[in-house]
Amino acid sequence: MPLEAPLSPVAERAEYLNRHYSHHSASDVLKHALTDPQVGRIALVSSFGAESVVLLHMLSVMSPRTPVLFINTEMLFEETLTYQREVAEKLELENVQVVRPDPDAAARLDPDGTLHRTDPDACCGFRKTEPLQRALEGFDAWITGRKRFQGGARETLDFFEVEPGTERIKVNPLAHWAKDNIREYMLNNRLPRHPLVSQGYPSIGCWPCTSKVADGEDERAGRWRGQDKDECGIHFVNGKMVRGTAA
Secondary structure, X not given: OOOOOOOOHHHHHHHHHHHHOOOOOHHXXXXXXXXXXXXXXXXXXXOOOOOHHHHHXXXXXXXXXXXXXXXXXXXXXHHHHHHHHHHHHHOOOOXXXXXXOOHHHHHHHOOOOOHHHHOHHHHHHHHHHXXXXXXXXXXXEEEOOOOHHHOHHHHHXXXXXXXXXXXXXXXXXXXXXXXXXXXXXXXHOOOOOOOOHHHOOOOOOEHHXXXXXXXXXXXXXXXXXXXXXXXXOOOEEOOEEOOOOOO
């Protein structure tokens, strides 16, 4: 029986890290990601959404100079833009980098700002996916705020994973946290909530594709409601970039 091809070094490293940190805390995972020279140049990608302040606070305590990439799709709620500025100032984050879509792509693909109605995948593509990939070109790893309780393809998240096609390590420090952990951390550290959460938006994206969530619904039910889509495309599932459903 022929031997299988060996794993790439980055895949071996991610597997080792998951074994080693399987029972560690989120702060341990984040600290290691920020300090391990083998992880390399790293950034935190944050939407400054409903639960983003938890990781942003942890980062501000450990390493406030770490780059924070914030994608301004130019279709965000005004409340999100205000919240982003206020949180960055309150936590004294020193390296928030605002990433925007290519204006030429916007003029060509969405001149009247209605592409989200006819092709939401294409809209997410040039407004979020492509700008993020450009912004990450100088990094070896990035930190996300994804969690298993968010459901879909996230139910089996590990702390460390390899991003297909780029060989970057993705770090998910909050992967094993429950909703109550998020709430308690925010209360204990007196962190400001996104103003739209109290208005019925537990998951917040661009305003045209985000709606309120009713009691008993999944917290991401308000994202792309009525469409066969629940991821914007900046993450991968089964080795492929997700532009539609993540199930």
